[in-house]
Amino acid sequence: MNIIVPNRNIRVFVFLGLMSSLSAFGQTKNAADSTSPERKKLDSSEKIEAVEIRVQKNLIENQADKLVYNAAEDVTSKGASASDLLSKVPMVEVDMDGNVSMRGNRNVRFLVNGRPSGLLTGNPADALRSLSADDIEKIEVITNPSSKYDAEGSGGIINIITKNKKLQGSTGNVRMGLGTRSAHLGGQYSYQKGKTNVSVNLGSHFWRSWGDEITERINTDASGETFRMLQVSDQTNWGGGPRLTVGLDYQISDRQSLIFTVSGNGRLRNSYNNWNTKLGPIDSSLAFLWSQKTDRWNNGYGYDVGFDYRYQSKKKGREFSVSGLSTQGNSLDDYWADRLNNSSVSFWKERSHNLGINIENSLQMDWIEPLNANTTWESGAKFIGRLVTSDYTFDSFNYGDQDYRAIEARNNEFRYYQNVYAVYTQLGYNFLKYYSVRVGARYEFTEFGGALTKPDNTKFNGQPYANLVPSFLISRKFGMAGFVRFNYNRRIQRPSLFYLNPYTNLSDPLNIQQGNPYLEPEIGDNFELSFGNYTKVGGFGINFFHKRVDNAIETYRTVNENRVYVTTYGNIGKNRNNGFDLNMNIKGKDWGVFLNGGLSYVEISSTVDTGAVKDVSAKGWMYSMGLRANYNINEKWAIEAFGRVNAPTFSLQGYTQNWLFHTIGIKRRYNKDKWGLGFGLDNPFTPVINLKTKNVGNGFTFNQDRNLNVWGVRVNFDYKFGKVESEMKNPRELKIKNEDLKQENGQSGM
Numbered sequence: 218m219n220i221i222v223p224n225r226n227i228r229v230f231v232f233l234g235l236m237s238s239l240s241a242f243g244q245t246k247n248a249a250d251s252t253s254p255e256r257k258k259l260d261s262s263e264k265i266e267a268v269e270i271r272v273q274k275n276l277i278e279n280q281a282d283k284l285v286y287n288a289a290e291d292v293t294s295k296g297a298s299a300s301d302l303l304s305k306v307p308m309v310e311v312d313m314d315g316n317v318s319m320r321g322n323r324n325v326r327f328l329v330n331g332r333p334s335g336l337l338t339g340n341p342a343d344a345l346r347s348l349s350a351d352d353i354e355k356i357e358v359i360t361n362p363s364s365k366y367d368a369e370g371s372g373g374i375i376n377i378i379t380k381n382k383k384l385q386g387s388t389g390n391v392r393m394g395l396g397t398r399s400a401h402l403g404g405q406y407s408y409q410k411g412k413t414n415v416s417v418n419l420g421s422h423f424w425r426s427w428g429d430e431i432t433e434r435i436n437t438d439a440s441g442e443t444f445r446m447l448q449v450s451d452q453t454n455w456g457g458g459p460r461l462t463v464g465l466d467y468q469i470s471d472r473q474s475l476i477f478t479v480s481g482n483g484r485l486r487n488s489y490n491n492w493n494t495k496l497g498p499i500d501s502s503l504a505f506l507w508s509q510k511t512d513r514w515n516n517g518y519g520y521d522v523g524f525d526y527r528y529q530s531k532k533k534g535r536e537f538s539v540s541g542l543s544t545q546g547n548s549l550d551d552y553w554a555d556r557l558n559n560s561s562v563s564f565w566k567e568r569s570h571n572l573g574i575n576i577e578n579s580l581q582m583d584w585i586e587p588l589n590a591n592t593t594w595e596s597g598a599k600f601i602g603r604l605v606t607s608d609y610t611f612d613s614f615n616y617g618d619q620d621y622r623a624i625e626a627r628n629n630e631f632r633y634y635q636n637v638y639a640v641y642t643q644l645g646y647n648f649l650k651y652y653s654v655r656v657g658a659r660y661e662f663t664e665f666g667g668a669l670t671k672p673d674n675t676k677f678n679g680q681p682y683a684n685l686v687p688s689f690l691i692s693r694k695f696g697m698a699g700f701v702r703f704n705y706n707r708r709i710q711r712p713s714l715f716y717l718n719p720y721t722n723l724s725d726p727l728n729i730q731q732g733n734p735y736l737e738p739e740i741g742d743n744f745e746l747s748f749g750n751y752t753k754v755g756g757f758g759i760n761f762f763h764k765r766v767d768n769a770i771e772t773y774r775t776v777n778e779n780r781v782y783v784t785t786y787g788n789i790g791k792n793r794n795n796g797f798d799l800n801m802n803i804k805g806k807d808w809g810v811f812l813n814g815g816l817s818y819v820e821i822s823s824t825v826d827t828g829a830v831k832d833v834s835a836k837g838w839m840y841s842m843g844l845r846a847n848y849n850i851n852e853k854w855a856i857e858a859f860g861r862v863n864a865p866t867f868s869l870q871g872y873t874q875n876w877l878f879h880t881i882g883i884k885r886r887y888n889k890d891k892w893g894l895g896f897g898l899d900n901p902f903t904p905v906i907n908l909k910t911k912n913v914g915n916g917f918t919f920n921q922d923r924n925l926n927v928w929g930v931r932v933n934f935d936y937k938f939g940k941v942e943s944e945m946k947n948p949r950e951l952k953i954k955n956e957d958l959k960q961e962n963g964q965s966g967m
Contacts, residue, residue: 276811276845277307277758277800278751283359284308284758284800288350289380291845291857298399298424299348299377304878306356307800307813308760309375310841310863316342318866319360319373324710324739324770326369328376329521330478348460349401349422351392351935354380360745360762362706364641364657364688365583365595369709379418379462380405394933398899399424400457401933412468423457428905428925430492435499436776436917443499444780446727450492456515458483472529481520484548488513494727505559511724517548517573534587541580548573554724566614568621569724575714576604591647595657601637605714606630626672629720633667633734635711643688652693659686661709667734669719677734684709684740699750706743712736712770716786730784737788741766757801762817766792771821771869775829776917789830790869793820796839807849814842819867829915833869840864841875856883871912871919877903878927892936899929 278285286306304311310318319325327341357376359366366374389406403420432448460482467475490511495503523542530536549572556565583597609629612621643657666678686709692702718732742765749758769790775783796817803810822834843861850856863875882897900906905928910921 276809277802277813283357283376286356286358288353288355291350298345298401298422299350299353300342300345301399301880302350302353303345303356303375304861305843305845305859306358307843308358308360308373308798308815310866310875317345317375319358319375326367326374328374329480330378331376348377349392349403349420351394351401351933352379352403352405352418352420352460354378360743360760362688362708363655363690364643364659364686364706365597367599367601367637367639367661369711373708388937390935390937392933392935394895394931396897396899396929396931398426398927398929399931403460414464414466416462416464418462419460421457421459423455425453425455426925426927427451427453428923430924431922433920434776434782434917436780436782438776438780438916439778445497445499445503446780447495447503448492448727450490452488452490454486454488456484456486458485472531474527476525478521478523481518483518484516486513486515488515496727507556507558507564508561509554509556509725511552511554513550513552515548515550517546519546520544532587534585534593536583536585538583539581540583543578544576546575548575552724566621567611567624568614569609569611571607571609573607573714574605578602593645594642595645596642597640599637599639599641601635601639603635603637605633605635607714607718607720609720627721627723628671629669629718630671631667631669631714631718631720631734633665633714633717635663635665638662651695652691654692655688655690657688659688660684661686663711663738667717669734679735682738684738695750701748703744703746705745708741708743709738710741710770711738712786716770726781728782728784733786736770736786737768739766739769739788741769741792754805755801755803757799760798762794762796762798764792764794766790768824769821771823773830773833773869774912774914774917774919776914782917782919787825787830789823789825791822791824794818809847811845812843814840816840821867821869823869830869831915833914835867835869835871837865837867837872839866853886854883855886857881868912870914871910874907874909876906876908876927879903882931890937892934895931895933895935897929897931897933899931900927904928 276287276290278287284307288302291302291305300311300317303309303317308319317325317327355378357374357378359374359376362374387406387408389404391404393402394400400423401420403418403422405416405418407414407416409415429451430449432446432450434446435443436446437443460480462478462480464479465477469475488511490513491508493508494506496506497503521542521544523540523544525538525540527536527538549570551568551570553568554566555563557563579599579601581597581599583595586594586596588594607629608631609627611624611627613624614620615622639659639661641657641659643655645653645655647653660683662681662683664679664681666676668674668676684707686707688704688706690702690704692700694700714732716732716736717734719734721729721731723729744763745760746762747758747760750756751758768788769792770786770788771790772784772786773789777783794817796815798813798815800811800813802812817839818836819839820834820836823830823832825831841861841863843859845857845859847855847857858879858881860877860879862877865872865874878900879902880897880899881901882895884893884895886893904926906925908921908923908925910919910923912919
């Protein structure tokens with residue numbers, strides 16, 4: 218038996234459907250019921266076997282404070298990665314290296330099931346590629362979070378909700394897929410008996426990419442002489458790893474629940490790069506400098522251990538919760554470089570070993586108190602403790618001894634801690650039937666410090682700082698799904714280890730990169746006006762926004778006296794971004810068309826009036842557009858296509874041209890939807906895409922031209938098993954909750 222209900226009014230339809238299923242049983246008991254008053258009550262232990270509750274959802278939903286992408290409804294996502302799935306989500310851009318941004322801002326905070334996660338520490342781009350889209354139920358995009366959320370993430374919050382079925386009995390599935398760009402194998406099992414639910418999700422994912430690159434740099438030295446450097450390279454990348462999640466839910470009583478979760482993953486990545494370097498005066502032929510082969514291996518693991526306790530009072534709407542989380546991400550990064558002369562004879566070899574550890578522990582308490590029928594007060598407190606370590610060692614090859622020796626001057630050991638203490642309060646009020654307002658404030662106090670123990674023992678204790686983070690929302694609804702709203706909030710972006718570590722990356726001695734341990738957090742103000750309407754046959758949502766940051770952390774580049782291209786970071790930017798996002802859909806009986814995109818004008822300028830970045834600025838239009846169409850040929854066959862194009866993204870000194878991505882998928886279901894086969898094509902019409910990057914600074918011009926192979930073929934299989942029951946409760950106790958828990962830093966450099 219299937220009970221199909223629309224996402225809206227789910228509680229009403231589920232209840233009516235289950236009641237109607239009991240009607241035949243009730244009629245056979247009429248005589249007994251008429252003589253027994255106790256029988257007139259709904260027996261809370263009655264069970265219905267083999268019930269499947271299927272919720273029909275829109276692919277895109279615009280809720281009060283977030284946009285929801287229901288990934289489970291996306292046919293073309295089968296066999297793909299979380300990174301591929303994110304590229305389809307409105308307001309989200311994913312470049313070909315897997316770096317995620319929102320409206321051109323890479324300072325995005327990632328959550329998994331409402332919490333920060335060790336699964337996404339270190340390098341979020343690799344972690345997202347290793348997470349299968351088949352494990353994701355939906356993705357929430359929160360552009361203007363309320364005071365309840367951590368203030369971190371100036372670009373916004375992306376919350377990835379994983380699949381977790383909780384029905385009486387046991388259910389499970391097995392899935393696998395093979396492709397030219399990715400492959401996956403996994404399964405899920407859930408068992409519920411009485412008040413206890415246990416779920417296990419085990420999977421693994423593999424991906425690969427390949428392409429070539431041409432880099433040209435023209436710079437003028439202090440003597441006025443202009444030089445040109447040319448590098449031509451080809452590269453291959455692949456990676457993947459296993460992942461395991463175990464959850465235990467226990468309903469202590471009708472008003473108390475306790476949830477434990479344990480998650481872990483492993484990551485492996487290999488990058489092989491082979492490039493030739495030429496150098497010479499601008500007005501003459503270039504001389505061969507060297508060729509270099511670099512083989513980089515990265516492996517690591519992450520884990521989360523968390524709990525969530527909730528208590529619901531007899532007073533309707535009153536709730537107290539305590540959540541705790543301990544998460545850790547470990548990363549081991551090794552590379553080997555071999556430099557050859559024009560006779561292909563090796564003259565320099567080096568290797569590097571880096572162990573990075575990221576630990577985060579948090580504890581949060583929340584209280585929800587309904588003051589009256591129209592007013593709700595929320596408050597809470599939170600502590601976050603972070604500890605990050607990075608230990609680099611470098612060795613050079615001694616050709617006489619035929620062995621490696623340590624390069625003590627380049628060894629690097631860095632320790633950094635950060636503690637955040639926060640309290641928040643917010644008030645929600647509904648008035649005049651259709652209006653609602655939410656006003657809140659969050660106060661955060663941050664202390665931090667660290668030490669660089671190699672090559673020199675240098676300690677620094679940063680000046681503690683406090684931030685008041687206000688938020689405001691007012692909205693009006695029209696009919697069943699029409700709305701108009703305005704909201705404002707302030708966001709904080711604290712620098713991650715990637716930006717802080719003063720370690721100098723010398724793997725390419727002509728292009729080096731180093732962090733800045735004295736970076737301050739950037740603070741941004743966000744304003745948004747939204748309106749739209751969603752119906753059964755389609756709808757739309759439009760968001761107009763203005764974002765401003767006055768102390769933005771910007772990447773900037775200089776050329777030193779040795780003609781070396783140096784990349785570092787500083788609080789040197791003023792960033793303004795004005796634009797709008799649009800999503801709309803039209804649906805027929807067996808088909809649907811979905812459009813999402815955005816247009817904005819960005820202006821980035823330097824706040825420094827001296828040195829290499831004096832009066833530097835960049836500005837221009839950014840846009841993105843995605844189009845998806847699906848058609849159900851019959852009950853067994855479905856076909857879907859998707860395409861997306863992104864325009865340039867800007868930095869202080871230049872821009873990067875983005876790309877076009879499209880997919881086609883077809884699915885065949887068998888045995889009453891118990892199992893299915895799918896086939897997908899990635900980028901069949903543009904198998905190779907070209908990405909251009911240009912940066913201009915005082916005395917130099919940098920151009921990079923990348924050709925990436927993005928075509929792919931995917932075949933996937935899934936099978937569902939198990940038998941479930943639905944245990945009826947007293948209708949007064951029937952309740953479906955959408956829990957929004959609490960909160961990692963998804964930052965990437967160039």
